[in-house]
Structure formats: structure tokens, C-alpha cells
Amino acid sequence: xxxxxxxxxxxxxxxxxxxxxxxxxxxxxxxxxxxxxxxxxxxxxxxxxxxxxxxxxxxxxxxxxxxxxxxxxxxxxxxxxxxxxxxxxxxxxxxxxxxxxxxxxxxxxxxxxxxxxxxxxx
Amino acid sequence: xxxxxxxxxxxxxxxxxxxxxxxxxxxxxxxxxxxxxxxxxxxxxxxxxxxxxxxxxxxxxxxxxxxxxxxxxxxxxxxxxxxxxxxxxxxxxxxxxxxxxxxxxxxxxxxxxxxxxxxxxxxxxxxxxxxxxxxxxxxxxxxxxxxxxxxxxxxxxxxxxxxxxxxxxxxxxxxxxxxxxxxxxxxxxxxxxxxxxxxxxxxxxxxxxxxxxxxxxxxxxxxxxxxxxxxxxxxxxxxxxxxxxxxxxxxxxxxxxxxxxxxxxxxxxxxxxxxxxxxxxxxxxxxxxxxxxxxxxxxxxxxxxxxxxxxxxxxxxxxxxxxxxxxxxxxxxxxxxxxxxxxxxxxxxxxxxxxxxxxxxxxxxxxxxxxxxxxxxxxxxxxxxxxxxxxxxxxxxxxxxxxxxxxxxxxxxxxxxxxxxxxxxxxxxxxxxxxxxxxxxxxxxxxxxxxxxxxxxxxxxxxxxxxxxxxxxxxxxxxxxxxxxxxxxxxxxxxxxxxxxxx
Numbered sequence: 001x002x003x004x005x006x007x008x009x010x011x012x013x014x015x016x017x018x019x020x021x022x023x024x025x026x027x028x029x030x031x032x033x034x035x036x037x038x039x040x041x042x043x044x045x046x047x048x049x050x051x052x053x054x055x056x057x058x059x060x061x062x063x064x065x066x067x068x069x070x071x072x073x074x075x076x077x078x079x080x081x082x083x084x085x086x087x088x089x090x091x092x093x094x095x096x097x098x099x100x101x102x103x104x105x106x107x108x109x110x111x112x113x114x115x116x117x118x119x120x121x122x
Numbered sequence: 123x124x125x126x127x128x129x130x131x132x133x134x135x136x137x138x139x140x141x142x143x144x145x146x147x148x149x150x151x152x153x154x155x156x157x158x159x160x161x162x163x164x165x166x167x168x169x170x171x172x173x174x175x176x177x178x179x180x181x182x183x184x185x186x187x188x189x190x191x192x193x194x195x196x197x198x199x200x201x202x203x204x205x206x207x208x209x210x211x212x213x214x215x216x217x218x219x220x221x222x223x224x225x226x227x228x229x230x231x232x233x234x235x236x237x238x239x240x241x242x243x244x245x246x247x248x249x250x251x252x253x254x255x256x257x258x259x260x261x262x263x264x265x266x267x268x269x270x271x272x273x274x275x276x277x278x279x280x281x282x283x284x285x286x287x288x289x290x291x292x293x294x295x296x297x298x299x300x301x302x303x304x305x306x307x308x309x310x311x312x313x314x315x316x317x318x319x320x321x322x323x324x325x326x327x328x329x330x331x332x333x334x335x336x337x338x339x340x341x342x343x344x345x346x347x348x349x350x351x352x353x354x355x356x357x358x359x360x361x362x363x364x365x366x367x368x369x370x371x372x373x374x375x376x377x378x379x380x381x382x383x384x385x386x387x388x389x390x391x392x393x394x395x396x397x398x399x400x401x402x403x404x405x406x407x408x409x410x411x412x413x414x415x416x417x418x419x420x421x422x423x424x425x426x427x428x429x430x431x432x433x434x435x436x437x438x439x440x441x442x443x444x445x446x447x448x449x450x451x452x453x454x455x456x457x458x459x460x461x462x463x464x465x466x467x468x469x470x471x472x473x474x475x476x477x478x479x480x481x482x483x484x485x486x487x488x489x490x491x492x493x494x495x496x497x498x499x500x501x502x503x504x505x506x507x508x509x510x511x512x513x514x515x516x517x518x519x520x521x522x523x524x525x526x527x528x529x530x531x532x533x534x535x536x537x538x539x540x541x542x543x544x545x546x547x548x549x550x551x552x553x554x555x556x557x558x559x560x561x562x563x564x565x566x567x568x569x570x571x572x573x574x575x576x577x578x579x580x581x582x583x584x585x586x587x588x589x590x591x592x593x594x595x596x597x598x599x600x601x602x603x604x605x606x607x608x609x610x611x612x613x614x615x616x617x618x619x620x621x622x623x624x625x
Contacts, residue, residue, distance in 0.1 A: 046181060076149060083148070090147040091182030117150050117170070 003056075010054025010099045011038055013107050017097065018050070032085065035078040047092035049079040054099045064098030064110050076116065093117070126210060127222045127251070128188070128203030129242045130195045133402060133449025134370050136241035138222070138249070139200065140189040141207035148183035154204075156188030161198045168198075169205045171229040176278050178214045194446070196401060198226040199236040202254070205277060206284070215284040222246050224255040231277035237372030239263040240365050243271065254280060260293045262369050262377050265362045297377055309348050309526055310518040314507045318345050321502040321615055323526050326352045327533040328594030329548035331435065331457040331497060333420070336504030337474070338467045342460035345504065346416050349458060351523035353414070354534040355379040360412045360547060363452055367408050382413030388422040396430050397451055398442045407434055408451040412547075420459035421489050428494050431457070435497045438551060454551065459498065461490075471506055499550070499587045500615040533597035549594045557586045561593050564605045574613055588612045 015025055024042040039050035051071070055063035075094050083092055098110035129136040139156075152166040170180055186204055188195050202225035209215045224242045226234040235258035243266035246253040252270040255263060260273035271293040274280035282288040309319055318334065318341075325332040326349060334342040356364060356379045365377050384406050386395060397405035407415055417423060434440040438454035465486050468474040478486070495501075537548050540560075546552060552560065575585050589604070591612035596604045 079149060088147070091150070092148065093150055093181070114150065 142187040143211035201227040329550040330499040332500040384410040415455040420461035
């Protein structure tokens, strides 16, 4: 399984994970100018832009720690473009789902909601 | 007027701040506008965390406007109104009638004490609004009568109150009455110095400034400390005035009745003494308002610092003007100064010879200017005691502090009765127009005063000050009329003008 397949696998795991939380999944791998959004969903009245990070076995760092400030800026910009494009005027946020895969392919989820809250705006 | 009001401090006055909130869609962000300082800007993190810990999750893009927009907002006391404004805008609490909120928030929603509670209570009284604040600040704010005060320990109980679920009781705890001030040292523990003790009694009774001049080790500092034990307690009005200054600095003190006693070291800067600085804070002279400002080693202070005291000593207020604005602080102090008669310290001492050269003495005298000495009513020599007097085993000498304090209190009450209608508390405050008309003199005093003024070359202010001291002496005696004896005693404390002449 190469890293692209790992990513695909993680995204489908994520879709199931959020579906289980009662969210409505709006789209996967949504392309916008300057970036791609892994998962777009509705959590009640709020739109959520989800970044999914999957790590296979043998990696030392947890998956979610690979999102740095540069990726955050890209996510914020992509989210804004998306909201504008589909005419969404309500609140929205950015969530991060880290998935660590064990040897047998069983996932371990690390869900971090609203990762930009409490930061100065980008 | 919007329902959620905060305050910011301008000098010792609280200015109402309206909190305007707008929440729109978008990625979560809080922006604060309306000239916030760093503490106010950082409030958004505390507010967000505190609301979150109460189950209120903020969503979308939030703009907070603090009106009036052109007035700089300072300090953490705007945390609470910002949180309440956000809770109201996001629909967590209903919008009620206008109220003033004051307090710093902890991340978990507890309220922390802030400065400015007394000023906010005065503002609430002027506008007839209820006041919500942290429980630590409630006692000082309750000094202001006629204000509906609610002490909320945390944001949760405040929000429950605003929703009408769990109403808070209005704060009505009685203030703890404290006992007698500690007389440490007690006047009767100080050996000898009967004249100085008497002068202290007069200073305490009439709030007159006093200068103690004596050789090293003669007991000047001890006498000055003993003054604390004989000062009368603060009246309600005076207590409010002192707490107003202290609360604007956030000095944590219980609103007791003992008078302020501030000791200033001679390395102090003019700003530390008079107030000012980038954010305009009251200085030591304002913290000592209605109490004692003690300047030990008076002659070692920078000259410009002493000269800066001239105007506040006369007016009882100090106006600090800076680029950011000018504010007036109260500064009615009882100035206690102590100094040596000369640099070597032994000028006029019966045993030790003075080693100072004449030009050194001259320079030392020049350091204390005439105008500042003219404002000190009581110039008191504190001679060194002889070895026999020092080692004598007889413990107590003279009246104990508690008894002296009773006399002082009686004299102060006579003054309150006489001048209360004018809004004055003590003889030292009598304005010029009342000195000539309000102080009743016995018939032979006037010619005697004219003669003495000529002999002692008293200035116009000097005559007024002597009359005020004489008024206090008469009050201590229980006389309504100032007699020649009272005047004689007052004149005896009037120094010739320089420190050296006193000793």
C-alpha cells in the first residue's frame, strides 16, 4: 500500500467515522483554487472542513502532528473560497482527524475539533 | 443605552463603556475594536475559554466594539462585560435591563478581582444601574451606599442569575469593623520627648504637617511611627475617598477605618510620589490621602521632588497632566518629615560637637527651600536624651497612645461639627476666607498676633497656618474661643525657616 492508497483508505475511514457521529457528508476531495479539501460535512447548523491525516505503521510521529502553520493557512484559505463558491453564509470551522493504522490495518482515531479556535485569524 | 456596560478608568473616575457585539458566519475569529490595550485584546482568549467552560460555544466571526471608540480602554476589568455581551448575542441569556459588569475572568469561568470597583460603584449610583462584580471587590464597592450590588463568584452563577434560574442575593454583608489600631510603638514607651509627643497630638488632631529635626538616634522615626496609634479613625466619607484611590490601583486592602500611612524612601521618583506614568497612576501622595505621608531623611530627597509637593500640600489635590490627558487625584495628606539638623547630624547637640564646615551647613539648608518649610506647621526639635535618661528603668512616660487618641478624637469631632457644613474635616483644610472670619479669637489675640508676626517675620500664609494650629490647640483644650495661650503654643512650633534654626 503506497502513501496515496493509505490516504484514500484513511479518507473512507473518516467518512464512516463522521457518518457515525451523525454528520451529513457533503463531499470528498473537493478541489478549490490553491488546494484540496479532504472532507466537507455538516455538523448540525455548522459547515465543517475536515483535514484527514493518515499514517501507516512504523511512523514515529502521530498523524495529526504533520499539520503545521503553512497547511493551516492553506486550509483557512480553501475553506473561505469554498464557502464563497457555494454561497454559505453561516458559521464554519476546520476539524482535523488523525488516523494511525496498526499492522493489521485497524485504525486509531485522533479527532481534533475546531483547530483554528483561539488563534489569531489567518 | 445598550444593556451590557463595562467601565474603564480615567484617573479615579469610571467611564461607561458600551459593549456592542456582532456575530456573522465564517471561520471562528474574535476581533476587538475601540482602542483596546493588550490586556483588553487578550481578553478574547479568556472570554472564549470561560464561555466554553459554561457550555457556550462561540461560532463564526465575532466583532466586539467598545464604545466610545476614541477612548483608550485599559485593563482586564472588561472581561466580564465582554463575556456577558457575547452570551447575550449568541442567545444563551436573555437581554435584560441595563447593568454594569466588572471583573476579570479565569479560563474556567471564575471571577478574579479587579481594580476600579469603587469608581464603578459611584458610576452605577449616578446612573441608577445595578453592578455585578467579583466577590473580592464587593466589600469595597458596598462603601458606596444606594447601589444594587451583586457579587458573582463565577460566570455560571451570573448567567444563571441573568436567566432568572438562580437569582443572586444583593450584596448586603456588613463590613468587618476593626478594633483599635496597633500602637506600635506606644507613645508612653518612648522615653522623654514630651514636646514632640505634644506636637504629634496636635498634628493628629488638626491634620497639620510636622517636621521632626534631631540628631541620629534621637527617636524621630519612632515618634513618626507612633503617630499611627493616635490618629482618629476615618469617617465614612473619608473612607470612601481613600478606598477610591486604592481601588483604582488595585491595592488589595480591606476597607478598614485606619488611616493610610505611607513611608516613602528618598530614592523615590517624582512620578512615584506625585502620580503619572504612561498609564496615569496615582502616586504615594494620593495613596496617603486622609492619612500620613512620611518622608524620612527629608533633606536627602531630590529638591525638585520636594518642590513638586508644594502645590498639593496647599490645595489637597494634585493634577497630573500628560499627553494622554490630565487627571486630578486627591492629595490631602498629613506630611511627616524627619531630618538631621546638619550633614554630620550633631548641630546643637549638647554632648557631641558638630563637625560641619559653614559652607556645608549652608548647602544643607539650601536643600530645604523656604516655600516647603513654610507649609509645615509644626517644626519640632527632637533632642538626644542624656545617658541617664536613656537607661532609667521607669517604663512608661506620659500618656499611653489610647488615651491621647481619645483626646484627638474629641478634637476632631469638634472640628467636624464646626466645618462639616463647609465640607471640611479638619482645621488644616480651612480655606483662606474662613481663616479670617470662621476662627473665633478672644479679644487680646489680634494685637498679640500682629506683634508676633512682626517679630517672627511671618508671611501671610504663615499667619493663617499659625491660626489654624492655634484653632487645633484650642480644640484639644475643648475651647470654642482661641486664646493667647493657644496662639503662644502654636507660635512655639513655628520654625524660623531652616532646619538648622530649629535645633
